[in-house]
Amino acid sequence: QVHLVESGGGLVQAGDSLRLSCAASERTFSRYAMGWFRQAPGKEREFLAAVTWSGGSTLYTDSVKGRFTISRDNAKNTVYLQMNSLKPGDTAVYYCAAASTRLSTYSDAYDYWGQGTQVTVSS
Numbered sequence: 001q002v003h004l005v006e007s008g009g010g011l012v013q014a015g016d017s018l019r020l021s022c023a024a025s026e027r028t029f030s031r032y033a034m035g036w037f038r039q040a041p042g043k044e045r046e047f048l049a050a051v052t053w054s055g056g057s058t059l060y061t062d063s064v065k066g067r068f069t070i071s072r073d074n075a076k077n078t079v080y081l082q083m084n085s086l087k088p089g090d091t092a093v094y095y096c097a098a099a100s101t102r103l104s105t106y107s108d109a110y111d112y113w114g115q116g117t118q119v120t121v122s123s
Contacts, residue, residue: 002026002098002112009094009117012086016121020081022096022114030054030074033099035110036081038092038119045095047105049081059103086121093118 003025012018022034035050049070050059058070064083072079079096094117097110104110 002029002032004096004098004112004114006094006096006114006117009119011120011122014087014121014123016086017082017084018086018119020083020094020096020117020119022079022081024077024079024098027077029077029098031100032112033101033103034070034072034079035097035099035104036068036070036079036094037097037107038090038094039116040092043092045107046092047107048094050099050103050105051079052103057103059105061105083119086119088121088123091120 006022008020033052036048037045039045047061048064051070055072067085069082096114098112099110
């Protein structure tokens with residue numbers, strides 16, 4: 001069982017930056033591919049980015065390429081999502097997730113989820 005806790009969300013203005021963190025309780029954190037998703041009110045959960053267990057490969061959805069960067073520090077059991085040039089459309093609850101199999105853009109591939117952190121971007 002992997003317990004994930006997100007932090008770093010908040011209220012910011014358009015154009016600002018935020019860095020989200022996701023801390024894992026499991027000491028085998030480095031075995032998992034990690035992903036970030038978000039869900040806005042009335043919308044389905046959306047894949048944002050994912051990183052392999054080693055950090056060597058990443059995936060991004062087109063809408064955040066060039067603005068968001070996923071990274072991980074296995075020594076700290078933490079994955080990050082650096083978000084730059086934030087837009088009001090980025091307002092959502094952001095979730096991190098752990099996959100024991102492979103890198104994926106599909107939420108069904110992820111075994112463990114955090115509780116989410118709210119990001120609100122004002123115009």
